[in-house]
Amino acid sequence: MKIQSINKVMFNRNYIWVIALITCLFSCQDEKIVNESNEDAIVRISIDGIETQTESNGSIASTNPAKLASTQAINTSDDVVQNLEVPFDDSHSVQITITEQRNSVNSSNSKLNKIASTTTTGPVKWLLEAGVKYRVVVYNSAGNYLNNYEYVVGTAKPTNGITLAPNQKYTFVVYSIRSKESVPAAPTASLNSAILPVNGNVDFMYFIKENMTVSAGVNDLAVLLKHSFSQITTTINASAIGDVTAATANVKPHFNVPEIKLNNGSINYLAKGGTWSGDPTPSGSVVSFPNLSLSKVVSDSIMVCNNGSSTSTLSFPHITIKGMTKYNVQVPNISLKPGRRYVLTMNLTSFGSGSNGGGGQAFSPGNLIYNRSNDSYSFATTQADYGSYFFPNYTKPKRLDIANITPNNTINGSSGDPCSKVLPLNSWRLPTETELMSIKESTASRISGHAGPNINSPVRFVATYDGTNSTSSGMFLGTQLDPGTNRYSYMFFTYGGAIRSNHTSPGEFGFGYYLIKSSTAYKAVQFGNVDTFDFVTALKEEAFQVRCVKVNP
Structure with missing residues (x-):
């Protein structure tokens, strides 16, 4: 027991x-x-860099940068996106190349460096300079404003972070104007109503992270900002003429006071003063050239604030090169997409010189165009454009919108040379058979001084004008090889065919037919393959392209 x-x-x-x-x-x-x-939720912010915008599902005019993401392969070198050509004076034209900047930025006024990338898809990323200020705005799951915080790049993950209640959803909006001095104050309205007015001349960048669930403890948020406006740098290369001693320029359309919707980054474009929508700033975005008196000058980078739905124009109210001042020089039809970075290079070259296959004559920079709406004559902006089609010995072109099988003075103007109608009057004329024969002989095979490499072939090259299928085919004169980046310094005749008897539209686009004058009659010069450089009779019922020659080169 x-x-x-x-x-x-x-x-x-x-x-x-x-x-x-x-x-x-x-x-x-x-x-x-x-x-x-x-335990609180702590959100730490880190700036991973900046993305340049890329096309998303084919949309190129979206004003919502948050939804622009890459869906196509791109390479990481600077991409040529546009080539233009405009006349400068009676002896020179301007070849314009616009590239989208993807390589590292070397200009002294740049604040960005490229992040090394080994991928071939997606937007190009850039580092943001230390010391740049940015702001973080926080909203709760209902979209109500909670608070905002100002940070500086270089203190990527503050030890205190942003303190929030855990196990809830929040939306974070991050923006910057790439400034070390300031960042715009945040509106305190709800997310769907929050509007941020900004200066259209600054580099506004935006990021949004929607409905992020935060847990107790530390939560890291990596931020990749996106540019909202276009950036462009302009280079003028006037080595063919002389030093650029003065230049004022601007890009239009441009909006000085855009408003940003913080819930999606979309932009409302307002006029200067912000009083109404849809009317751009009259002065445009001003282009400054800090270092003049050089044959090659580079502008400061500028921001262009527009939605990219229509083309922009670079205008020079005046530009002085080698003591000669030109007024109101226009570079039209520039395609700028929001969120992209561009370099526009202007090369001034002589057109029609012997070095580019022109035979010594000063040919017009493009084919002759007649504008019926204002009864004016001008030249096409590039050598690839077809221009208007003229009957022999008539000053107005064949009309395709009405019956115009045979020419007459009522529809097709007075008898004479259509080139003489370009202002100033009688300063241009049709080329002669003798002049075109001289070009033919100077680019033939087996001639003295043949440029090579194959002496048994003509010094001519048939290709598209810009090397892609986006422009028409034609013949380069003075080279046997693809001229590559020098292609715009060569004489080029585009293959716009002709409008034959009883036809109501151009045909024979594998050839180029140009109206010329012989000693006794009108003829046409025919371009085809490299061996096709012939002279044919110009029938009075047929209409041809026209390339003019300066009367006093």
């Missing part, structure tokens, strides 16, 4: 210890749960 009593006491004592231990464990677990539920 005594031994049994002792065992019973020991059992009861052990049982009590087990119960106490279990109670302690559950008590500690409950305390842990309580502590975890009371």
Whole structure:
């Protein structure tokens, strides 16, 4: 009995210890749960860099940068996106190349460096300079404004972070104007109503992270900002003429006071003063050239604020090169897409010189165009454009919108040379058979001084004007090889065919037919393959392209 009593006491004592231990464990677990539920969520922000915009599902005019993401392969070199050509004066034209900047930025006024990339898809990323200010605005799951925080690049993950209640959803909006001095104050309205007015001349960048669930403890948010406006740098290369001593320029359309909707980054374009929508700033975005008196000058980078739905124009109210001042020089039809960075290079070259296959004559920079709406004559902006089609000995072109099978003075103007109608009057004329024969002979095979490499072939090259299928085919004169980046310094005749008798539209686009004058009649010069450089009779019912020659080169 005594031994049994002792065992019973020991059992009861052990049982009590087990119960106490279990109670302690559950008590500690409950305390842990309580502590975890009371722990704050800390959100730490890091700026990973900046993305340049890319096309998304074919949309190129979206004003919502948050939804622009790459869906196509791109390469990481600077991409030529546009080539233009405009006349400068009677002896020179301007070849314009516009490239989208993808390589590292070397200009002294640049604040960005490119992040090394080994991928071939997606937007190009750039580092943001240390010291640049940015702002973070926080909204709750209902879209109500909570608070905003100003940070500086270089303190990427502040130790304190942003303190929030855990296990809830928040939306974070981050923006910057790439300035070390300031960042715009945040509106305190709800997310769907929040409007941020900004200066259209600054580099506004935007990022949004919607409905992010934060947990107790540390939560990291990596931010990749996107440009909202276009950026462009202009280079003028006037080595063919002389030093650029003065230049004022602007890009239009441009809006000085855009408003940003913080819920999606979309832009409302307002006029200067912000009083109404849809009317751009009259002065445009002003282009400054800090270092003049050089043959090659580079502008400061500027921002262009428009939605990209229509083309832009670079205008020079005046530009002085080698003591000669030109007024109102226009570079039209520039395609600028929001969020992209561009370099526009202007190369001034002589047109029609012997070095580019022109035979010594000053040919017009493009084919002749007649504008019926204002009864004016001008030249096409590039050598690839077809221009208008003229009957022999008539000053107005064949009309395709009405019956105009045979020419007459009522529809097709007076008899004479259509080139003479370009202002100033009688300063241009049709080329002669003798002049075109001289070009033919100077680009023939087996001639003295043949440029090579194959002396048995003509010094001509047939290709599209810009090297892609986006422009028409034609013949380059003065080279046997693809001229590559020098292609715009060569004489080029585009293959716009002709409009034959009884036809109501151009045909024979594998050839180029140009109206010329012989000593006794009108003829046409025919271009085809490199060996096709022939002269044919110009029938009076047929209409041809026209390339003019300067009367006094």
